[in-house]
Amino acid sequence: MGEQSQYCTFWVDGLFFGVGVECVQEVLRYQQLTAVPSAPEAIQGLINLRGQIVTALDLRCRLGLPPRADDALPMNVIVRSRGEVVSLLVDDIGDVIDTSGLELEPAPANVPSVVQDVVHGVLALPDSILLVLDADRAADVSVVPETTGGTP
Amino acid sequence: MDDDAEIIAEFLVESHENLDQLDRDLVELEQQPGSRELLSSIFRTIHTIKGTSGFLAFNRLEELTHVGENLLSRLRDGERVMDAGTTEVLLRMVDTVRALLDSVESTGTDAADDVDVETVVAALRAVLEGSSEAGEGPSAEPDEPGAAATTIDDAPPAAPPAEVVAEVVPEVVPIEPEPVLVEPEPVLVEPVETPAADVPAEGDAPEHRGVVDSSVRVDVDLLDSLVQLVGELVLTRNQVLQRTESSEDVELVRASQRLDLVASELQEGIMKTRMQPIGQVWSKMPRIVRDLAHQLGRDVDLQMEGHETELDRSLLEALKGPLTHLVRNALDHGIETPAVRTAAGKDPKGRLLLRSFHESGQVVVEISDDGKGIDPDTIARVAIERGVITRDQAARMETREIINLIFRPGFSTAAEVTNVSGRGVGMDVVRTNIERIGGTVDMQSQVGLGTTCRVRIPLTLAIIPALVVGEGEERYAIPQANLVELVRLEGEDLANNVEELAGAPLLRLRGHLLPLISMAEVLGRPRPDASALTVVVVQADDLRFGICVDEVHDTQEIVVKPIGRQLKALPTYAGATIMGDGRVALILDVPGIAHAHALAQNVAPTTRDNRAAIDEDSTALLVLEVAGGRRAALPLREVSRLEEFPTDRIERSGRAEAVQYRDGILPLVRLAGAIGLSEGSSEDEQVSVVVHESGGSRVGIVIDRVLDVVETTVVCSDVGRRAGVLGSAVIQDRVTDLVDLDAVVALSGVGA
Known part of the structure; x- marks a missing residue:
């Protein structure tokens, strides 16, 4: 991993997340989505990012958090993950912050496991706690095999 | 002949490049005479040319x-040390090689008298044998050093960068070398060669471009990225066109039309650069066929047509394996040994024909033999034994479908099956590989006469024509390759031609029953009720079915884009594309849908059984209309099939009616009569028949038509109880007779 200290930050249902700047491609405001029926729930749809098809994944749903209010449009944090580009849908974008000097600690044990699973750890900032997101794991959503009419 | 010409052309291009490299290496070697690396490189080059020229x-x-x-190997192994004399003689060798290659290019042979090979060979031998009088050569031929020097000076700038050559060599091949080679216009060569015997024949250069000049080797990655870019361009063009359509700015409209035209041509051109003739794959076939024929004791005459048929290089690459496999199969299991053939009254020499051609935007490759063919009965038997299909299904299948069972995975994995069946080792793999590149494969065979395997592949994968359909708010693209036809059904047609069997809607289309599936179901939503249906009839493998859609937009050229890993496992989608308005549309994977919804497989009966077991209280009933508007129902599980027979196929035996059905006699019972109703007037040319099977015998129950299939908890009342009727129940708010099937079937017992 190497020691990274710059994080692109965002909020998801009041939680303060950060992704290493080197794996963030860009941040976009709300983009029109094309729904993908029968996709995993967290997959909100596909967006057209300058001709490239990008899967948009709702972090609220991914983390088992309550859905966003209907009128609140999510923002896109476009990250590179396992050779692909994935858009993480988040509530709001924060600043890029420098955390040099701070030690990455493991996520506290009482954090829900679905959240623990997708973070590298936490950074205790003076005024808040930053959850350091593992973009690869966050973007790993597998299709649950359908129970009806599966092939033999 | 063409094959040879092609090989020679390749050889020439390759050798010329190698020689350019060689010149550079030799010169460099003079600077650092000890370099083992350079020597090895030079050695390899010469070795390659030697090998190919021998061949x-x-x-x-x-x-x-x-x-x-020989000389180079000594140098490389350190047995000799490089000196000026050795370099000299090696450079002379390179020049002579070049001269010989030119002669090959212009005359087709290396026998040209004007190239003095013997002297150079002698000089090389002299150096080799240690009489390090390397100076001998140049002094004997005073012109030579000059020629060599010229080459040294000229070659490097003219040559392409070294790394490009090294990377790309095996990949790209000039596409049209023949015209230059076959008719080399020797007119100019002859007068030139007499005066200047030792100068490489350059005389014909201005007259026409040589093999080397007429083609350029390009990095495949570059081509791929060009294809990508042109894909983007096509998309952008689509967007621009859509915006300008309604524009009043004439100039803008004109410019966008021009853009349309140019983009199309550019796309076509770029696609062409990736096209390669199928002859590349075929050139390997004669050898494979010869070896196999020898090994298997077959006598085979291989014929090939359509070498020049071109297709995308990535497809060509992917096609190699499956085609080779099919050819092997044809020899192994198709064509018989000469003795067997003679006994069967055939020419002892078997015929294997490979044909390829373009047909409606696809490349078709046919592999046909005149061997023993495939016996559908054997296939069916084995398939049933292996549990690939049920006996029931086998009885219902057409011969063609049965033969194509050999592509089913369950069929071909077991070795003993293939021995019995005749064909099939890894046939499922063949099909998988062909489908992976968007193709289809189909097998046709006549016992004793031969087998033809037809492989269809798209020209290119990157841009495909597709039908865009709308469902809900979204649009979806169905690849044209899967498209058969569009059917619109409204009102009466809808009622007459669409019926449900066990809850599964079927479309009656020109005498065939097509399973129907609605887009909503494909997308995992409940099936909607509709007063009219638009059915897209599609074909996947050997299965044809209909997809009901909300709207049909139009056909477009779409650029296939990959979708993320989170969605790859979904069988429904093949990818995504970007529409003219910039929004994303998903591309449907027709074979995937067929499999996911068990249309292609024999899963239906088991799922139905499961459902019955889970939901014990409710029964699925087939609701019928009899006697001109009266309703009757019978348990769906008792219905094996719905049939429609032309009235004139009904035959009589005594008082009983029957039709010939599946190689047997199907006794018919008229339901109206059986349940004590008067028969409606039967002016129809067709009769609808519910086929019921029990204990190996079948009965056909003649009805007016099928109304519906309902899943309901039946509350049977005694109202209307009589012979053939158990009672009645309210089904769909209407009183409906419940048919006593046993009693009705007993009536047919007369003929049995």
Whole structure:
């Protein structure tokens, strides 16, 4: 991993997340989505990012958090993950912050496991706690095999 | 002949490049005489030319390079040290090789008298044998050093960068080398060669472009990225076109039309650069066929047509394996041994025909043999034994469908099956590979006469024509390759031609029953009720079915884009594309849908059984209309099939009616009569028949038509109870007779 200290930050249902700047491609405001029926729930749809098809994944749903209010449009944090580009849908974008000097600690044990699973750890900032997101794991959503009419 | 010409052309291009490299290496070697690396590189080059020239029977070239190679191997192994004399003689060798290659290019042989091979060979030998009088050569031929020097000076700038050559060599091949080679216009060559014997024949250069000049080797990655870019361009063009359509700015409209035209042409051109003739794959076939025929004791005449048929190089690459496999199969299991053939009254020499051609935007490759063919009965039997299909299904299948069972995975994995069936080792793999590149494969066979395997592949994968359909708010693209036809059904047609069997809607289309599936179901939503249906009839493998859609937009060229890993496992989608308005649309994977919804498989009966077991209280009933508007129902599980027979196929035996059905006699019972109703007037040319099977015998129950299939908890009342009727129940708010099937079937017992 190497020691990274710059994080692109965002909020998801009041939680303060950060992704290493080197794996963030860009941040976009709300983009029109094309729904993908029968996709995993967290997959909100596909967006057209300058001709490239990008899967948009709702972090609220991914983390088992309550859905966003209907009128609140999510923002896109476009990250590179396992050779692909994935858009993480988040509530709001924060600043890029420098955390040099701070030690990455493991996520506290009482954090829900679905959240623990997708973070590298936490950074205790003076005024808040930053959850350091593992973009690869966050973007790993597998299709649950359908129970009806599966092939033999 | 064409094959040879092609090979020679390749050889020439490759050798010329190698020689350019060689010149540079030799010069460099003079600077650092000890370099083992350079020596090895030079050695390899000469070795390659030697090998190929031996193969192509260019004996003088082979002799020359052979001696050169010997000298080089000594140098490389450190047995000799490089000196000026050695360099000199090696450069002379290179020049002579070049001269010989030119002669090959212009005359087709290396026998040209004007190239003095013998002197150079002698000089090489002299150096080789240690009489390090390397100066001998140049002094004997005073012109030579000059020529060599010229080459040294000229070659490097003219040559392409070294790394490009190294990377790309095996990949790209000039596409049209023949015209230059076959008719080399020797007119100019002859007068030139007499006065200047030792100068490489450059005389014909201005007259026409040589093999080397007429083609350029390009990095495949570059081509791929060009294809990508042109894909983007096509998309952008679509967007621009859509915006300008309604524009009033005439200039803008004109410019966008021009853009449309140019983009299309550019796309076509770029696609062409990736096209390669299928002859590349076929050139390997004669050898494979010869070896196999020899090994298997077959006598085979291989014929090939359509070498020049071109397709995308990535497809060509992917096609190699499956085609080779099919050819092997044809020899192994199709064509019989000469003795067997003679006994069967056939020519002892079997015929294997490979054909390829373009047909409606696809490339078709046919592999046909005149061997023993595939016996559908054997296939069916084995398939049933292996549990690939049920006996029932086998009885219902057409011969063609049965033969294509050999592509089913369950069929071909077991070795003993293939021995019995005749064909099929890894046939499922063949099909998988062909489908992976968007193709289809189909097998047709006549017992005793032969087998034809037809492979269809798209020209290119990157841009495909597709039908865009709308469902809900979204649009979806169905690849044209899967598209058969569009059917619109409204009102009466809808009622007459769409019926449900066990809850599964079927479309009656020109005498065939097509399973129907609605887009909503494909997308995992409940099936909607509709007063009209638009059915897209599609074909996947050997299965044809209909997809009901909300709207049909139009056909477009779409650029296939990959979708993320989170969605790859979904069988429904093949990818995504970007529409003219910039929004994303998903591309449907027709074979995937067929499999996911068990249309192609024999899953239906088991799922139905499961459902019955889970939901014990409710029964699925087939609701019928009899006697001109009266309703009757019978348990769906008792219905094996719905049939429609032309009235004139009904035959009589005594008082009983029957039709010939599946190689047997199907006794018919008229339901109206059986349940004590008067029969409606039967002016129809067709009768609808519910086929019921029990204990191996079948009965056909003649009805007016099928109304519906309902899943309901039946509350049977005694109202209307009579012979053939258990009672009645309210089904769909209407009183409906419940048919006593046993009693009705008993009536048919007369004929049995």
